[in-house]
Structures are given as structure tokens and as C-alpha cells.
Amino acid sequence: MKKSFVDIVKRRVDLKFDAGHALGWLPGEGIVEIFLNAISFYFPSGEKFFIDSVSHYKHKIHDPVLKDQVHRFIYQEAMHTSVHNRCNKVLLEIYPNGTKLDRIGTFVLNKFRFFLPRSFQLAISCAIEHYTAILADSLFHYLDYIIERAQPEFTKLWAWHAVEETEHKAVCFDVYSHHVGRGFFAYLMRVIAMLLVTFLGTIVVATGVILIKRGRTVSPAPLSHSVEPAPNVKPNTVSLVKSLIPWRLWLDYFRPSFHPWDHDNSHYIELWKQRFPGFGIVSSLRVDEK
Numbered sequence: 001m002k003k004s005f006v007d008i009v010k011r012r013v014d015l016k017f018d019a020g021h022a023l024g025w026l027p028g029e030g031i032v033e034i035f036l037n038a039i040s041f042y043f044p045s046g047e048k049f050f051i052d053s054v055s056h057y058k059h060k061i062h063d064p065v066l067k068d069q070v071h072r073f074i075y076q077e078a079m080h081t082s083v084h085n086r087c088n089k090v091l092l093e094i095y096p097n098g099t100k101l102d103r104i105g106t107f108v109l110n111k112f113r114f115f116l117p118r119s120f121q122l123a124i125s126c127a128i129e130h131y132t133a134i135l136a137d138s139l140f141h142y143l144d145y146i147i148e149r150a151q152p153e154f155t156k157l158w159a160w161h162a163v164e165e166t167e168h169k170a171v172c173f174d175v176y177s178h179h180v181g182r183g184f185f186a187y188l189m190r191v192i193a194m195l196l197v198t199f200l201g202t203i204v205v206a207t208g209v210i211l212i213k214r215g216r217t218v219s220p221a222p223l224s225h226s227v228e229p230a231p232n233v234k235p236n237t238v239s240l241v242k243s244l245i246p247w248r249l250w251l252d253y254f255r256p257s258f259h260p261w262d263h264d265n266s267h268y269i270e271l272w273k274q275r276f277p278g279f280g281i282v283s284s285l286r287v288d289e290k
């Protein structure tokens with residue numbers, strides 16, 4: 001069975017967000033910015049669900065490598081929640097409806113917790129983690145564009161989150177493969193979970209985008225000439241829609257032999273390290289990593 005082959009690094013991240021940057025932090029890319037803000041509001045409830053669904057299997061994992069990866073996965077997701085909560089606090093000044101998104105996310109995921117067996121909850125986490133891995137991959141296509149234009153704290157947040165989603169993209173899947181299986185019924189369940197996540201996720205995210213946009217307290221200022229997007233590299237609406245669901249990567253999930261690392265994009269981790277050297281690595285964690 002294939003396993004993750006990149007390090008899942010425990011980083012300590014302490015980003016501060018400036019309320020003055022909450023609107024227009026990605027100049028000229030209003031729809032991309034609103035979409036990312038909406039999913040930022042959904043992350044805390046989603047990440048709690050991923051952690052819970054994997055934690056349920058923690059005591060059954062005897063493979064020391066996978067056990068360690070699960071531990072690091074939980075650390076990374078908990079750190080994402082902590083930093084996104086800080087970011088969301090600032091975003092709420094412009095998008096007060098963000099609290100509704102948190103409630104919607106929690107409501108839907110609590111229904112999953114109540115009505116679905118643990119194995120299906122894990123299959124749902126696998127499907128959402130596939131989406132976050134695809135989204136991370138898409139973001140790296142535009143990393144330099146974003147670094148050049150966006151407010152630095154938001155760039156750091158999204159680039160760091162994307163790199164860690166890449167590092168741990170196979171953890172839920174490997175736990176699922178070990179403890180639910182690779183047979184026909186396990187395959188069927190993960191496919192059904194993916195279809196459910198795609199259907200409900202589209203509705204939930206679209207609702208989130210509409211809600212926060214409608215409730216926005218300040219309108220964005222017109223784009224100044226100095227931030228006019230460069231041609232060819234601009235992540236415009238069409239390319240966003242295309243890159244949000246790169247069909248090849250999405251369809252890949254339906255192969256019975258699929259594994260997240262069939263798509264080896266570890267070079268993006270190296271690219272990120274070059275752009276943000278030493279990010280989140282503090283001496284105490286270096287000791288802990290050994």
C-alpha cells in the first residue's frame with residue numbers, strides 16, 4: 001500500500017492580521033478573495049470534523065509511521081483552525097455574516113456525525129481532503145502572482161495552509177485504507193462520499209459566498225491603475241472555476257486504485273520553502289521533530 005512520502009512538519013505559526021487589509025487583500029481578484037474568505041469561515045468547523053473522524057481510529061493504528069502521521073495531521077489541522085480563527089475575527093468586521101457560515105458548517109457536519117457511521121464520516125473527510133489538496137495545487141500555480149500582489153499576512157496564511165494540505169493529503173486516505181479497507185464496499189463508500197461532498201459542498205460554499213458578499217459592510221474601492229492585474233497570469237473567474245475543479249485530478253479519485261500521492265506535486269513544497277524560508281519552524285519544534 002502506498003503511503004505519504006513527504007514529511008508532515010509541525011510548524012508553529014503566529015500570524016497577525018490587520019483589519020485595514022481585510023477588504024481587498026487580493027487586489028483585482030474580488031471573486032477569488034470572497035471565495036477564499038468564505039472557505040476561511042468554514043475551515044474551523046470542517047477541520048474539527050476531520051480531526052474527530054481520524055481520531056476515532058487513532059487507538060486502532062499500530063503502524064508507527066501512520067500513527068505519527070496522524071499525530072502530525074491533527075497538529076497541522078488544529079494550527080490551521082487557530083490561525084484562521086484569528087483571520088476570521090478580522091474578516092468579520094467587513095463580513096459579519098461570517099458567523100452564519102460557521103453555524104451552517106457546524107450544522108451540516110453535526111448531521112453527518114449523528115446520522116452516519118464512523119467509517120462514512122472518515123470517507124467524507126477523505127473526499128474533502130481531496131478537495132483541499134486540489135485547491136492547494138491550484139493555489140501554487142499562482143503563488144508568485146499572489147506573493148507579488150496580496151497583503152503579506154494573507155499570502156502567508158494561504159500559502160502555508162496550502163503547503164500543509166499538500167504534506168498531509170494522504171493521511172485520512174491511508175487511515176481509511178487501513179481500517180475500512182480497499183475492497184469493493186470501501187471503494188463504493190468513498191465514491192458515494194465524494195459525490196455527496198461535491199453536491200452538498202457546492203451548495204454550502206455558494207451559499208457562503210452569497211451570504212458574506214450580501215452582508216458586506218463596506219464596498220470595495222475601484223481598482224487603481226497600479227494594481228491592474230498582469231495579463232496571462234491573472235487567476236480570473238474562468239480560470240478559477242477551471243482550476244477549482246481540475247477534472248483530471250477530480251476524476252482520478254474514482255479509480256479503484258487511486259492514492260493521493262499518485263499526483264506527485266511535492267515540488268510545490270520545495271517551491272514554498274524557497275519563497276518562505278524557515279516559515280513556522282522554531283527551535284523548540286526542531287528539537288521535537290527529531
Ligand SMILES: [Fe+2]
Nearest residue numbers: 047077080165
Ligand atoms: Fe487545514
Ligand SMILES: [Fe+2]
Nearest residue numbers: 077129132165
Ligand atoms: Fe487537511
